[in-house]
Amino acid sequence: MKYETTALHPCLYSAFLPWRDPMQHRELLAALPRLVGIGILLRDRDAGFVQLDAQGEPVVRYALSRFDREHMRAGLAGAAQILETAGARRIFSSQTKWVAYEPGRAGNLQQFCRDADACGWSAGRCVYYSFHLMGSARLGGSPKTSATNPDGETWEARNLYVMDGSSFPCSSGVNPMISIEAIAHRNASRLADRLASS
Ligand SMILES: Cc1cc2nc3c(=O)[nH]c(=O)nc-3n(C[C@H](O)[C@H](O)[C@H](O)COP(=O)(O)OP(=O)(O)OC[C@H]3O[C@@H](n4cnc5c(N)ncnc54)[C@H](O)[C@@H]3O)c2cc1C
Incomplete structure (x- = not known):
């Protein structure tokens, strides 16, 4: 995997945000001018597949394999380290649960990674995008x-x-x-x- 930081416009950002409730969502959106995102671009080894359903329509199935998930997990830990070193006050993931820590104040990188594992990496647990x-x-x-x-x-x-x-x-x-x-x-x-x- 490699890291990519892009212009963080509201559409892109809001799609990645965790969702607990409207107030939290609003607070995170209001913080946009003070935020930076690090994209973890995974070159996945394993593929999904396409099948035809009973009506003959294509159905796409894709899930991160254990191998690819390990790379994604290493990517998250590395991205958090980059942000922490740069002086970030709060670091959160794109998982659907609130997975976050505040360096030097609340939580730490190890706990952050454990919380990410506890939330899970499958569909509906973590927001993924594909641009390429x-x-x-x-x-x-x-x-x-x-x-x-x-x-x-x-x-x-x-x-x-x-x-x-x-x-x-x-x-x-x-x-x-x-x-x-x-x-x-x-x-x-x-x-x-x-x-x-x-
Ligand atoms: C948010 C985002 C950021 C990206 N950033 C980068 C970047 O920084 N650098 C980079 O190298 N790549 C980037 N990419 C990837 C890159 O933009 C795409 O891989 C590339 O544009 C794909 O080119 P393409 O010609 O194959 O397809 P497209 O650019 O998708 O062109 C397909 C065209 O076919 C047309 N079309 C579709 N169906 C039909 C039809 N039935 N009849 C007629 N026309 C049809 C569509 O309207 C479209 O104009 C990014 C992609 C996204 C989504």
Whole structure:
């Protein structure tokens, strides 16, 4: 995993906030000008899956595996240490229960991590986001393992091209925009050449 600090606008922030009651939510939102968030970007090893339900609609299932959860837990402890070293007065997680401590005044890092474990890391226990979904129509060398050829043309239908984030062979684990642009530029140029010469 890696850390990322971003501009903390109210929409993003409120979606991550723990919720105990309206007054607490209001107090946390009012503190926004004095807050910083550290995002723990996890490059997960294990996947979820998609199944069709009885009506033929896709159902997505995803849960953090034990392996990936350990990385997330280490990420939380490290982020708290960074904030504590920077002089934060109060540190809380994005878990749905109130998991927090006030360095030097109430609680400590070890208790914070134990409280996070007690709250849990599964769906409904901790707020997770995904910003970098990739590889859902991956390019590759064989129809057995990919949806398109290396130029982005689908194996199943000629002249149908995919040139976006879904083309990645796997998750990049880092912010992907430049790589998406590079794939789109390369494959669009090759398609233009092909069309020009046909
Ligand atoms: C909050 C947030 C912050 C991010 N920050 C960064 C960052 O700092 N750096 C970075 O590198 N990446 C960042 N990303 C990731 C990056 O923005 C995306 O990975 C990238 O934009 C994906 O590009 P794309 O072309 O594959 O898809 P998109 O940009 O999602 O483009 C898909 C397009 O297809 C259109 N579309 C969808 N369905 C249809 C349809 N049926 N018919 C016609 N058009 C359709 C959509 O309207 C859209 O214009 C961030 C993402 C989010 C959500």
